[in-house]
């Protein structure tokens with residue numbers, strides 16, 4: 091493996107003029123917070139990151155599928171048992187139907203336990219006569235539209251650590267403590283199918299899963315594997331102070347790992363090749379991802395891969411494409427074709443959310459469920475055409491019945507948005523829309539499977 095120069099210091103990173111950073115008033119206070127963070131225990135273990143990287147290698151090679159999802163912006167107030175449970179329940183229910191359809195392990199990754207920092211299009215927000223700093227996530231400032239709340243407060247980074255720790259603790263307890271039993275997940279899906287106006291379309295798939303579970307039970311082959319799951323955390327690595335402070339040297343390998351989450355991604359706005367975020371992420375051993383928007387050329391993708399993953403290590407780098415429904419079929423083929431022709435084995439993940447945001451009549455930021463599905467279909471069309479593997483989906487969602495995205499079988503209209511619009515940043519799919527998306531992705535996976543040779547899966551280590 092290539093020897094990288096040692097981990098850059100925070101000062102080195104700031105010398106690269108990072109984008110989308112807070113402007114803190116008191117450098118000494120920031121230094122003190124960073125020192126306190128450095129002393130706190132890691133939130134994830136380096137060995138778990140290695141395990142996820144190995145699983146991601148499966149998703150690059152067509153032997154696994156990734157489901158990554160959660161809020162656009164987690165909030166400190168949102169760290170409640172009910173909120174975490176509903177989100178997890180939605181993700182696990184989605185994963186079950188995807189696993190059945192793909193017939194490969196589904197790698198479950200939350201946009202959870204660390205997703206508190208937001209890049210913004212504008213540094214400021216104006217309401218009437220008043221202009222204040224934009225909300226940048228609970229890691230940086232508060233959402234209330236007052237000068238006090240909107241000022242950038244470094245103490246909040248300790249809040250991120252505590253909120254992430256509490257979230258991960260409950261998630262770990264749930265996924266190991268019986269909550270993730272396949273029968274339970276299936277019964278959530280059956281309830282959804284019974285109550286959905288589009289349910290009839292999904293009945294056959296649900297009935298097949300029912301028969302598969304009955305078969306497992308009849309054979310007496312229920313085991314730990316049907317009652318627990320592996321679940322990983324992820325977030326955008328945007329706050330250099332937080333991400334650097336949580337990067338630690340692993341005692342086994344003597345290499346740096348970002349211990350604030352299992353997988354860290356870099357956003358579309360901070361993926362400059364010579365920028366601070368790429369510089370930090372290329373040093374850590376976690377599996378990492380980069381968001382690619384519609385201006386991305388194949389050369390840019392290759393340069394990013396070369397810089398972040400010079401050894402072409404399986405599972406190390408994923409590209410999360412977010413081109414927009416209207417562009418994906420035109421723009422994705424060239425990028426996938428050239429990266430594949432270079433001999434690289436990256437994991438391709440579709441984010442059908444960030445290229446499809448628009449402002450609805452009432453001023454609410456929204457997305458149409460039909461656009462989201464259209465982009466997912468475009469992603470599958472492109473990969474089916476090229477013979478490459480559509481490695482997964484990345485979704486902004488919640489387990490609650492919010493009204494933030496329009497459409498879906500309940501036909502949520504723009505006029506409904508005001509009734510339960512709770513996101514502090516981007517609009518999320520609600521629980522029904524998320525499950526509906528999972529069933530539609532499942533339909534595509536069944537189709538894709540029919541057109542490909544069956545993958546060879548090592549059942550011993552599949553980690554359902």
Ligand SMILES: O=C[C@H](O)[C@H](O)COP(=O)(O)O
Pocket residue numbers: 162208209210211212515516
């Ligand atoms: O989540 C992504 C970005 O932070 C978000 O789309 C930016 O939104 P804005 O354009 O309202 O700043």
Ligand SMILES: C=C(OP(=O)(O)O)C(=O)O
Pocket residue numbers: 162209326356357358359381382412444516
């Ligand atoms: C900021 C985000 O996305 P992107 O970087 O793709 O705009 C996000 O995932 O919330």
Ligand SMILES: [Mn+2]
Pocket residue numbers: 162163444486515516
């Ligand atoms: Mn977002």
